[in-house]
Amino acid sequence: MPSNSKFSYIHHEIVPVENAFLHVRDLSIQRGYGIFDFFKIHDGHPYFLDDYLDRFYNSAAIMHLTVPHTREELKSVIYTLIEKNDIAESGIKMILTGGYSEDGYQPAEPNLIITQHSLTLPGEDQIKNGVKIITHEYGRDLASAKTINYSIGIWLINKVKESKAMDVLYHQHGIVSEFPRCNLFIVRKDNTIVTPAHHVLHGITRKNILKLAAKRYRAEEAIVTLDDICQAKEAFLTSTTKRIVPIVQINETQIGNGKPGEVSLSLLKDLIALEDADYKAKVF
Template sequence: MDIYYVHGEFVAEDQAHISVNDLSVIRGFGVFDFLRTYNGVPFHLDDHLKRLERSARLIGLKLPHSRAEIKGIVEATLARNDHQESNIRIVVTGGLSSDGITPGDSPRLLVMVTEVKKMPAQWYTSGAKVITSHVDRFMPGAKSINYIPAILCQNEARNQQAIEAIYVDRNGFLLEGTTSNFFAFIGDALITPPCDRVLPGITRQVVLTLAEKEFPIVERQLHKDEIRLLDEVFLASSVREVVPIVHVDSIQVGDGRPGSRTQRIMQLFRDNTVSFQG
């Protein structure tokens, strides 16, 4: 059974509890971050912890430990589990409140380590489908635990045999997936929405760093009307890594197969993670 860290204690998953009066439960107030290991090593842990700090700062939540202390707790929790590769979810809850809404001084840290599950191989060999959803993410720079819009959009995606929903703002611009960043090729130019409009994904930044050696990078808004002009599309995230997309809504992307440029990005990412040592 997986071992979690819960507010000062390492406990078995079925013994992991927090108060029902925690603000995360009664108000949905909290932040989290998510990453995985490669070769047993947390992938860009420092970057994820920096983002956790930023998320907490944006919503006015005080972290219960320093970044260095949280890093040590993550590593200690990982060491108590025995998976070939692990997912790591770091959650900071709002803690208890004197009036049930005002944050107090008792935020709680949770670290949950689980086994990495493989995604369907067909996504990577044949490509997948996404849909678009007209939703403006509240405070996109913060990775908060408020996932109601994402859950609703994901349910609709599943209903349409898609693996993800891409948020579209009120002006028709494509933003990001519910749990991923969005990329497209027009010719050799790799295009992705700018960071001030989306959550700054850690995998997103790794992809851009790898890709800039071979492709011109353009960070700009992409309008929904441009979908038919896109030669290739892919998503990037900690869970899915790099996934080629061959349909957006009912529109076929390119020739309906993973494109050569996307396959090159996939290879660059694989090479990077295979050799990752921190």
């Protein structure tokens, strides 16, 4: 996710990117303590901003961190940064750190950092042909908070590449949860759409897919096992930057007929239409 932005927000002001620094005493550096969130921008419009701010403030509360702005103040900063950077297609990352800790362990006054990045969506090949995923036994700490701790996901990057896979799915004793940066959905043979209910981050795209799916199919949050995925008609992953990507293989097992399915692709069209509607509702 390369950045071609000129400005970032840090220490209560918008500054040139080259002047945006944290001191080494920050608890994000010392202990990896902090939260973040990320949302897409199209033509100056942040998609589903209120949903992302809800999650950001909720993550902060879970981690006992205080966001140093009201929602309206934070929105004002975001829109000002978007205007100054003037990047048509991009993403905004908000990071709230543990602050400049005196002893390298106790949280202090949080530091809020907001950066803007150019954005790349999944390639046509991934949508047309689907992707392979692998699995790893692991459960993320404090899964309902979007923390900055991605140690295991980053540690597994080489394994994912060696397996010629796109991503790695976490599970514990065969019960699956999530990917490092995505949520999972499966489509049962009766077209019921299911996403893991527990020990997952409640993704905004996940939320939108559940609503969209419920208009056409039965949609539910439930326990999903590795065997459920292998027996599924279809599977797909979702995230802010990936939207929907069909999954056609898990480890060495083919899912369904080994091709992206009708349900997955139809939901992708619905999601794109929902994004368009959100844009038009705010801009026109």
